[in-house]
Every structure is written in C-alpha cells, then in structure tokens.
Amino acid sequence: MSTTICYFSGTGNSLIVARDIAEKTNGTLVPIPSLIEKERIVIESEVIGIVFPVYHAILDGLPLIIKRFVKKMDNLNSKYIFVVCTCQGFSRLTINKVSEIIKSRGGQLSAGFTIPMPNNKKPPKIERQQKLYNNWKNKLEIIYQYINARKKGRFENTIFYNILLAPFGSRLRNKTINLLNNLANTNDCQLESLIPLTDRSFFVDESCNGCGICAKVCPVSDIKIINNKPVWQNHCESCLACINWCPNGAIKGSIKLNEKIPVRYHYPDVKLSDMFLRD
Ligand code: SF4
Ligand code: SF4
Incomplete structure (x- = not known):
C-alpha cells in the first residue's frame, strides 16, 4: 500500500505531523507548494494524506493554497484520502469544506483528524506547548491504525462548535x-x-x-x-x-x-x- 503525505506548513506544526505520519507509514512526504503551480495534480499512491493548519476557523478555516491544491487533484476515485488539521481545537467547518471539494473532484474523504497545536500568533506557555506535543505523539498511533485498516471516521470537536461557537x-x-x-x-x-x-x-x-x-x-x-x-x-x-x-x-x-x-x-x-x- 503506497502512501503520499502532502503538507502545507508555515511554522512547523503541520510539517512535524506530516513527517511523523510519513515515517510511520513508510510514506513519501511532499510539500504542497512544490506542486501548486501544476495545472493538474495526480498522486499515484493508493493512500493520500493532506496535512495543513486551520486559519480563521469560523469562516471555513481552509488555507487558500489547500483549496487550490485540492481543486487541481485528479484521479481520486478509489483512493483512501484523509486530512489532518492542526489547529487550536476547532476544525469542523474546515473538514466539511475540504470534503466537499474532494467530492467535487470525484473522490471521497475517508477520515478527518484534528490535532490541537500551539497558535503561532499567540503561543501558549512552554508547559502547555509540551503537553500539546505529547498529545500529538499519542494520537499518531490512532491515525496509523485508521490508515492501516483504511477505516472511515472523523475526529473533530463538535461539542465545542455546537455549544460555544454556533450560537455566535x-x-x-x-x-x-x-x-x-x-x-x-x-x-x-x-x-x-x-x-x-x-x-x-x-x-x-x-x-x-x-x-x-x-x-x-x-x-x-x-x-x-x-x-x-x-x-x-x-x-x-x-x-x-x-x-x-x-x-x-x-x-x-x-x-x-x-x-x-x-x-x-x-x-x-x-x-x-x-x-x-x-x-
Ligand atoms: S505570512 Fe504571507 S508573506 Fe509571510 S510567509 Fe506566509 S505567505 Fe509569505
Ligand atoms: S525582515 Fe527579518 S528575515 Fe526579512 S530580511 Fe529583514 S531581518 Fe531578514
């Protein structure tokens, strides 16, 4: 089962997540900016992971480069596609949006994961940062199991959205x-x-x-x-x-x-x- 992990990262949170998944799955790591100028993007691997940060989560959170990237993807039929969003804990709209675009390209989003990481505008204290990094190492094993079994599922904080954000x-x-x-x-x-x-x-x-x-x-x-x-x-x-x-x-x-x-x-x-x- 060949795996390609495509990532976009400004300050390393998404890079480290993508790199860890690629190492664990023997996958190939590809920076999205290196592909973005192509007219059509075809990834031959059976398993495709897309790792990126969430920006402005209340809008839709999807970085513009990820929108452009997925809109150029082709031959997605029958692939196992998963996304991993690094964020401050809220990625519901983002996973919905990327799922919609993947569908419009003939594919299907099989799994979506949310990985809380420090905010690069206002990072928390070092102890909190370390806690988030440790949590990521624990979640890596779960993601690996999903990929290996080609399991479907989504991990996102719906309670946070429904109770705290949706009303406002x-x-x-x-x-x-x-x-x-x-x-x-x-x-x-x-x-x-x-x-x-x-x-x-x-x-x-x-x-x-x-x-x-x-x-x-x-x-x-x-x-x-x-x-x-x-x-x-x-x-x-x-x-x-x-x-x-x-x-x-x-x-x-x-x-x-x-x-x-x-x-x-x-x-x-x-x-x-x-x-x-x-x-
Ligand atoms: S914030 Fe804008 S200008 Fe600065 S590195 Fe990112 S994309 Fe480039
Ligand atoms: S803004 Fe900073 S990184 Fe850019 S040229 Fe000036 S010193 Fe170097």
Whole structure:
C-alpha cells in the first residue's frame, strides 16, 4: 500500500505531523507548494494524506493554497484520502469544506483528524506547548491504525462548535471579516481576494538587516528583497512564517503577536532549513 503525505506548513506544526505520519507509514512526504503551480495534480499512491493548519476557523478555516491544491487533484476515485488539521481545537467547518471539494473532484474523504497545536500568533506557555506535543505523539498511533485498516471516521470537536461557537456564528464571522478587512485595508468579503492582501499590514522596523530569510521561508514567494528590505507582493497565505522565522523579530503588523514571548513561535524540532522549499 503506497502512501503520499502532502503538507502545507508555515511554522512547523503541520510539517512535524506530516513527517511523523510519513515515517510511520513508510510514506513519501511532499510539500504542497512544490506542486501548486501544476495545472493538474495526480498522486499515484493508493493512500493520500493532506496535512495543513486551520486559519480563521469560523469562516471555513481552509488555507487558500489547500483549496487550490485540492481543486487541481485528479484521479481520486478509489483512493483512501484523509486530512489532518492542526489547529487550536476547532476544525469542523474546515473538514466539511475540504470534503466537499474532494467530492467535487470525484473522490471521497475517508477520515478527518484534528490535532490541537500551539497558535503561532499567540503561543501558549512552554508547559502547555509540551503537553500539546505529547498529545500529538499519542494520537499518531490512532491515525496509523485508521490508515492501516483504511477505516472511515472523523475526529473533530463538535461539542465545542455546537455549544460555544454556533450560537455566535454570524457575529464571530463578521468580526473575523472586519479584522481581515483592517489588515488588508479593503472592504472585500471574499476570502480569495481578501486574504492575499493581509500582507499590507506587514512592515519592518530598524532591526531588519536584509538577510532575506523571510523571502526564503515564504511558501508562496510573496516576498521580494528590494534595497535590502522585504517587499510583500499581495498574494499572502497568512501563514506567518515570515514573521515567526525572522531572526531579528523585525517584522511587525497589525496582527496581535504575543509580545510577552520575545522569540517567535516555531515547532522546536523543525529547523529553519526544513522550511526552505526552493533553492
Ligand atoms: S528575515 Fe527579518 S531581518 Fe531578514 S530580511 Fe526579512 S525582515 Fe529583514
Ligand atoms: S508573506 Fe509571510 S505570512 Fe504571507 S505567505 Fe509569505 S510567509 Fe506566509
């Protein structure tokens, strides 16, 4: 049974999850940005895993690059397809959305897993982070068993959604759109045109030395270094890799970062070089 694990990751949570699953299943690990420019994406393996973070869960949570990726996938009939969402615990709408797109491509989502991980905007205290990492190691075995048996199932926090979020759904959605509008400096409500512009809120302070690391870690080449400073190109995915991997903490923006934790967040076992997807 051949397995391919496709992943998208800005600060390493989804990379580590994808890498662990690939190791456990003897699967091949493929970064989604390396495939995204193709017109049609065909993965020959019988088992396909797609691992990615959830952004703005109350909208639909699916990163734009994952929407584009799945919409280009072909020959999905008869494959065992599963998704793993790294998030702060809520992925119901995201799994629904990706399932819908997979169906429109002739496939079927067999299993969807939710893996709570630290938020890369406001990471929790180190002890809490460690707890989340330990929980992931325990869940890996369950996911492996599902894949091996080609079992169907979904793991998502429906109680959290039904009791806490659903009653306030429209208010929370409006609030999130307003926040994105502020970042993007626009009144657009379409996520496809709004999210790419959220990089308008980014700027650098005087500690930027022009090293270019932000441009190298950007999974969608949204940053050019011009006159020794990053210039954003308005096709951002909102992954925050540039902000979190800048060695000087030089990138600021209207995104509220946790200034009490001076070092930005990334999964501790992931190295900067793991994030370089291009030469
Ligand atoms: S990584 Fe930071 S210091 Fe380096 S060019 Fe980008 S913003 Fe400047
Ligand atoms: S510009 Fe920054 S936040 Fe936007 S996609 Fe690139 S790395 Fe991610």
